[in-house]
Amino acid sequence: MSVTANISPSKAVDRVAVRSWKLPILFGLLALFAVVVFVVLGPSGQATFRISQEGDAWQVPDLAVPAKVFGVVVAILCVLLAARAYQQMRNGGRIDNWVSMTFTVAFVVGLLVWIIGGTKTQNITLVGLFTGAMLITTPLVFGSLSGVLCERSGVVNIAIEGQLLAGAFTASLVSSITHNAYAGLFAAAVAGVLVSFLLAAFSIKYVVNQIIVGVVLNVLVSGLTGFLFEKIMKIKVDGATIYNQPAQLPDLPIPLLSQIPVIGPTLFRQSIIGYLMLVLVAGIWFGLFRTRWGLRIRAVGEHPKAADTVGINVNRTRFLNVLAGGAVAGVGGAYFTLVAVSSFSKDMTGGLGFIALAALIFGRWNPIGAALAALLFGVAGNLQSILSLAGTPIDGQFLAMLPYALTILAVSGFVGKSRAPAADGEPYIKG
Incomplete structure (x- = not known):
């Protein structure tokens, strides 16, 4: 009798290591890139990084890094880590997280030093980089959190762009009329809920294709806000557009914390929307993965029929989650007109709702992951502007392309498995 005959099928399956060579190959290609670009070219x-600014609790001297020497060190480290990843995949079928994280951080920092070292000024202010990035990151985080709430319950939310735009328009209009920024903020949340109500009604109750409904809502909101902008917001009284002069939400710096170099101005010198963003990221993550409410939502998004058999009202759960996601996106839209700029303009969201979807996928439908992905997009977008002023020889469009290229790699499985909830986009009909 053969030895394998005594092994149960389950144990035999456990002994088979499923190896995917995508990540070692990617690390190898990036290591080769580091050798050629960081060392040879x-x-x-x-590369000088300015860390402190006036008003910080303590002053940290500028960090000056020899670009060539640093590039050699990073290239060697990348080659060693790529070899380690190959060895681990060959021996055990998996790569340790510390290898992936170390390689990613080393390569990104090396790329940044290489770019800064090649500019005319050869310096960059980290505070300006991250505080400017928050202007892009904040609405992206709200949009991606809206997507998390919807898609974790099984509804694809393509209408994030429309929800952001509706929130921006309504916040500006109501704040201009009431001269109260907080009234505009509340109205923006209501506007997001109204858009999401249409998404929920058509996709859940009437079982219309969710992708089509989302696209139609984006076009509808764009056309409606554009029409109302021309007919209402451009009305002038005594030479002023009184319906497009919203009150602004003030910055609320937290004592001591706001004076920490880099981190302070970025995270602790925000408006109420900025602080609400941090609370929502932590709160939604905790709710989804540590509470009964979150367990029900994930059950509805993964296996609605099984959830229904244990007494969970699938469609009601989805409906409420879509409405909550709309409120979150509406608040994110208010950031445009109550914080970032002082007036509304047509289609001012500029496609950030679709970028929020990319951040959602890159973050693997996890609130914290989506927020970090949104930060990556924000930093890349602001870095493009800063480096163009600093005189970098690299085309700014190339820098703007990098986050999207990473998203494609994430979706294709090169940086780990990325899987949407199993029932995402599938309507549920009881019976």
Whole structure:
């Protein structure tokens, strides 16, 4: 009798290591890129990072890094980590998280030093980089959180762009009329709920294709806000557009914390929307993965029929989640007109709702992951502007492309498995 005959099928399956060579291959290609670009084509100057600014609790001296030497170190580290990843995949079928994280951080920092070292000024202010990035990151985080709430319950939310735009328009209009920014903020949440109500009604109750409904809502909101902008917001009284002069939400710096270099101005010198963003990221993550409410939502999004058999009202749960996601996105839209700029303009969201969907996928439908992905997009967008002023020889469009290229890699499985909830986009009909 053969030895394998005594092994149960389940144990035999456990002994088979499923190896995916995508990540080691990716690390190898990036390591080769680091050798060629950081070492062979590396700039000879220094990359200077300004850490502190006036008003910080303590002053940290500028960090000057020799670009060529640093590039050599990073290239060697990337080659060693790529070899380690190959060895681990060959021996055990999996790569340790510390290898992936270390490689990613080293490569990104090396790329940044290489870019800064090649500019005319050869310096960058980290505070300006991250505080400017928050202007893009904040609405992206709200949009991606809206997507998390909807898609975790099984509804694809393509209408994030429309929800953001409706929130921005309503916040500006109501704040201009009432001269109260908080009234505009509340109205923005209501506007987001109204858009999401249409999404929920058509996709859940009337079982219309969710993708089509989302696209139609985006076009509807764009046309409606554009029409109302021309007919209402452009009305002038005594030479002023009184319906497009919203009150602004003030910054609320937290004592001591706001004076920490880099982190303070970025996270602790925000408006109420900025602080609400941090609370929602932590709160939604805790709710989804640590509470009964979150368990029910994930059950509805993964296996609605099983959830129904244990007494969970699938469609009601989905409906409420879509409405909650609309409120979150509406608040994110208010950031445009109550914080970032002082008036509304047609289609001012500029497609950030679709970028929020990319952040949602990149973050693997996890609130924290989506927020970090949104930060990556925000930093890349602001870095493009800063480096264009600093005189970098690299085309700014190339820098703007990088986050999207990473998203494609994430979706294709090169940086780990990315899987949407099993019932995402599938209507549930009881019976």
